Amino acid sequence: MTQTPPRSHGRKSIAATLQPRELITPTPDLVAAWKAQAITLFPEAFPGPLGLSLTGKALQDGLWQMDAVFLREFGEGRHRNVDDTPAGGGAGMVLRADVMGRALDHARRTMPAAAPILYLSPRGRRINQSLARDLAAGPGVTLICGRFEGLDQRVIDHYGITEVSLGDFVLTGGEIAAHALLDATVRLLPGVLGNAASIEEESFATGLLEHPQYTKPAEWNGHAIPPVLLSGNHGEIDRWRRAQSEALTRDRRPDLWAAHTEATKG
Structure with missing residues (x-):
């Protein structure tokens, strides 16, 4: 007679404890999950x-x-x-x-x-x-x-x-x-990501691949962050990011670019 492996369920909450816990334990179905x-x-x-x-x-x-x-x-x-x-x-x-x-x-x-x-x-x-x-x-x-x-x-x-x-x-x-x-x-469920805005800006959210990302230091191995990203001009930054997304999509995913241009014709 075989035994059914434990069913995997999420927990409703996490409480502080000095004892280690398993990630998954058998629990009743969670109504709102x-x-x-x-x-x-x-x-x-x-x-x-x-x-x-x-x-x-x-x-x-x-x-x-x-x-x-x-x-x-x-x-x-x-x-x-x-x-x-x-x-x-x-x-x-x-x-x-x-x-x-x-x-x-x-x-x-x-x-x-x-x-x-x-x-x-x-x-x-x-x-x-x-x-x-x-x-x-x-x-x-x-x-x-x-x-x-x-x-x-x-x-x-x-x-x-x-x-x-x-x-x-x-x-x-x-x-x-x-x-x-x-x-x-x-990752798209409400409350899973700390910054919901990141979902709106990532690849495929608008039908385009995401623009390049940079962070500190300002210069690394002779490579500098594009000056526009340090300008503080958010309008220019948005335009630069959009242009980069379009160029990357056109170059790497012509199928996505064709669908995007078709969708924006109207």
Whole structure:
């Protein structure tokens, strides 16, 4: 008989203590928290890096919570099999529809109906800032971390699952992509970042890449901070930063530049 790994949840608050605490402890669902679920064969991968820095503090503070659902617990037979050979033949193995269906039915009982189900897949829509903003504006998300040759298509069709991809490359599983998507989303939740204005100025916020940044010392290894940034003329600084953003986007991301110029025509 296998045992279900501990579910991962955020804390409502942090209190001073002389005793060390674990970052994640089993707690009831937090009513007001943004909720993330990851259906995975490796629940120990969560929260992983999401338990560090600002996302980790927000997890402790109960601004969001993480629930890792162990797919193996819903497997078939004595060995809890979760996959089988592809119908029609071919290499590799495919995650079974009945197994994933049971895992999803279990997971979704505690999720708001409005929270989407996303499957991390190389053939999915590219993850971008717009997707992160949309997720942050909702109640949460259920993520399916793919493995092997993929997931039985009937599950995707039956549950209306959206496939999303980290980029044009293949990973051994969806856990790393899930970390990236959740990090991009959680940092946009109210109260996570100390300076909310930084979100408005960073790359992709306006459809452009962010301008170069500088700080002390004023000169380093013969390289000086551009004089305009030390001028105190905020109008000139804004114009310089805008020009730099446009130049960088035009040079490095012609796809973004084309979309930006099309959007500004009207």
